[in-house]
Amino acid sequence: DAKTTQPPSMDCAxxxxxxxxxxxxxxxxxxxxxxxxxIHSQGxxxxxxxxxxxETNEMASLIITEDRKSSTLILPHATLRDTAVYYCIDDSxxxxxxxxxxxxxxxxxx
Amino acid sequence: SAVISQxxxxxxxxxxxxLTIQCQVDSQVTMMFWYRQQPGQSLTLIATANQGSxxxxxxxxxxxxxxxxxxxxxxxxxxxxxxxxxxxxxxLCSVRGVGLNTEAFFGQGTRLTVV
Numbered sequence: 702d703a704k705t706t707q708p709p710s711m712d713c714a715x716x717x718x719x720x721x722x723x724x725x726x727x728x729x730x731x732x733x734x735x736x737x738x739x740i741h742s743q744g745x746x747x748x749x750x751x752x753x754x755x756e757t758n759e760m761a762s763l764i765i766t767e768d769r770k771s772s773t774l775i776l777p778h779a780t781l782r783d784t785a786v787y788y789c790i791d792d793s794x795x796x797x798x799x800x801x802x803x804x805x806x807x808x809x810x811x
Numbered sequence: 812s813a814v815i816s817q818x819x820x821x822x823x824x825x826x827x828x829x830l831t832i833q834c835q836v837d838s839q840v841t842m843m844f845w846y847r848q849q850p851g852q853s854l855t856l857i858a859t860a861n862q863g864s865x866x867x868x869x870x871x872x873x874x875x876x877x878x879x880x881x882x883x884x885x886x887x888x889x890x891x892x893x894x895x896x897x898x899x900x901x902x903l904c905s906v907r908g909v910g911l912n913t914e915a916f917f918g919q920g921t922r923l924t925v926v
Contacts, residue, residue: 744903744917745854796913798844798905801854
């Protein structure tokens with residue numbers, strides 16, 4: 702079973718920031734937090750990952766709490782194309798298969 | 812990065828038949844993974860395919876039902892055997908590097924409908 706907990710669904714208005722929370726209270730010291738998303742009828746797409754520092758790339762920002770028990774993925778200006786299921790995964794970065802939970806279904810509305 | 816091509820993208824099959832799904836990667840990778848995504852569900856790992864050895868199957872998946880081939884470092888096939896309507900799912904191939912930045916890459920999936 703997946704070791705992360707996410708809300709099943711969220712809504713966000715277009716142009717606003719989407720803040721997607723994830724609880725990973727059992728994460729171990731060598732595990733990273735990965736975020737992927739799956740747009741309808743496509744394979745999952747990598748977004749961002751981090752160990753303990755906050756990270757930012759062209760797609761999103763990842764804020765990890767100091768105790769590493771939770772994190773938030775931030776899409777700063779959500780567009781309709783960001784409507785997707787977002788998966789938070791804790792992983793040891795060892796190259797093995799990712800263990801997907803149920804994710805959060807994000808709906809961006811006009 | 813890695814680009815993955817899966818074939819076929821979709822198929823409708825009769826129960827009792829078998830379908831072989833192909834996964835081609837544009838670079839050499841050690842491990843390839845096969846996932847199943849049932850309607851409205853998340854991804855479930857079927858097996859890990861390593862070149863030169865037998866695939867490693869997850870609990871609930873067996874080689875007789877889902878035989879896998881991995882003839883080289885860029886190609887793998889998954890066969891769904893003796894299909895029933897319960898096998899209707901999206902099947903996805905994935906690869907991942909080993910090292911510091913080991914993001915996973917996925918094919919677009921094969922949407923299988925068994926009638």
